[in-house]
Amino acid sequence: MKINTETKLIGLIGYPLGHSFSPLMQNAAFERYLLNKIYIPIEVSPENLETVVKGISKMNFDGFNVTIPYKIDIIKYLDEIDEYAKCIGAVNTVSIKNGVLKGYNTDGIGFLKSYKQNTGTKIEGKKVFVLGSGGASRAVSMTLALDKADKIYICNRTYEKALALSNDINEKVGECSVAVPFFHEDMKTAIDDSDILINTTNVGMFPNIDFSPIDKDLLNEKLTVCDVVYNPKKTKLLQEAEEIGCETVFGLSMLLYQGAEAFEIWTEKKAPVDLMLKILEDGLKEN
Numbered sequence: 529m530k531i532n533t534e535t536k537l538i539g540l541i542g543y544p545l546g547h548s549f550s551p552l553m554q555n556a557a558f559e560r561y562l563l564n565k566i567y568i569p570i571e572v573s574p575e576n577l578e579t580v581v582k583g584i585s586k587m588n589f590d591g592f593n594v595t596i597p598y599k600i601d602i603i604k605y606l607d608e609i610d611e612y613a614k615c616i617g618a619v620n621t622v623s624i625k626n627g628v629l630k631g632y633n634t635d636g637i638g639f640l641k642s643y644k645q646n647t648g649t650k651i652e653g654k655k656v657f658v659l660g661s662g663g664a665s666r667a668v669s670m671t672l673a674l675d676k677a678d679k680i681y682i683c684n685r686t687y688e689k690a691l692a693l694s695n696d697i698n699e700k701v702g703e704c705s706v707a708v709p710f711f712h713e714d715m716k717t718a719i720d721d722s723d724i725l726i727n728t729t730n731v732g733m734f735p736n737i738d739f740s741p742i743d744k745d746l747l748n749e750k751l752t753v754c755d756v757v758y759n760p761k762k763t764k765l766l767q768e769a770e771e772i773g774c775e776t777v778f779g780l781s782m783l784l785y786q787g788a789e790a791f792e793i794w795t796e797k798k799a800p801v802d803l804m805l806k807i808l809e810d811g812l813k814e815n
């Protein structure tokens with residue numbers, strides 16, 4: 529592409545900015561539509577966050593993605609925040625239109641689209657067991673509640689955090705969530721009552737690929753098992769779930785759809801998901 533005075537910028541703000549597939553994926557999507565936009569990583573140290581966001585709002589930016597550790601801190605610098613992001617309490621995508629900064633959260637919606645696309649079924653009425661209660665869990669669990677899951681079991685190594693997230697969901701969306709202690713028997717009872725199991729912890733992520741966040745004997749073949757970990761594509765959890773006969777959903781698909789959703793917010797065009805998926809898969813192979 530030719531960069532000129534009409535070129536619009538989209539940033540990725542975080543600190544430190546480790547490896548990210550977003551620039552490859554988004555730039556390929558912009559090119560597909562011959563859009564005069566470029567996606568660039570911008571590493572911002574905490575003391576400069578406010579200055580950088582103010583600067584961006586006065587420059588030729590259409591928006592930006594926000595990653596660790598700023599998904600919560602960014603909110604105080606935004607003019608508007610959409611309902612999902614408000615409920616989740618974190619923002620990963622910002623659009624800038626006529627100088628107005630609006631925050632969205634596409635992590636949960638990314639999961640939802642990935643689930644629906646891969647399984648051809650809905651979340652509504654389903655019982656879901658979510659492992660972990662950090663940032664990823666908050667986005668996924670709150671979105672499940674907003675999408676009318678019948679029950680959301682939240683199980684975490686640190687029980688207090690599971691309880692806090694569960695209470696927050698029940699207050700904001702309606703009584704549907706229960707915190708589950710991180711003990712084998714409690715987990716078994718909740719999992720046996722569930723249709724879907726989602727790992728939102730980083731257990732199993734490269735280079736610790738020989739670990740699963742859950743004992744294999746807790747799984748059963750009627751579960752759909754989803755992992756938010758995308759490197760490796762087939763985690764130990766998904767491998768064991770497959771062996772048992774469960775339907776599985778890859779984390780790479782959630783990464784794809786959260787990016788596709790952000791692309792659509794910035795461009796108001798349908799994201800070229802097939803191209804974006806190919807870029808992600810190629811990137812993962814080279815990694």
Ligand code: ATR
Pocket residue numbers: 659660661662663664665684685686689728729730731741
């Ligand atoms: P993210 O933004 O990716 O969700 P996070 O907010 O740091 O990251 O949350 C990480 C989650 O993985 C937490 O729920 C964490 O459990 P604790 O709250 O007890 O720390 C969970 N986690 C990390 N390592 C784990 C492990 N080895 N076993 C079980 N859970 C683990």
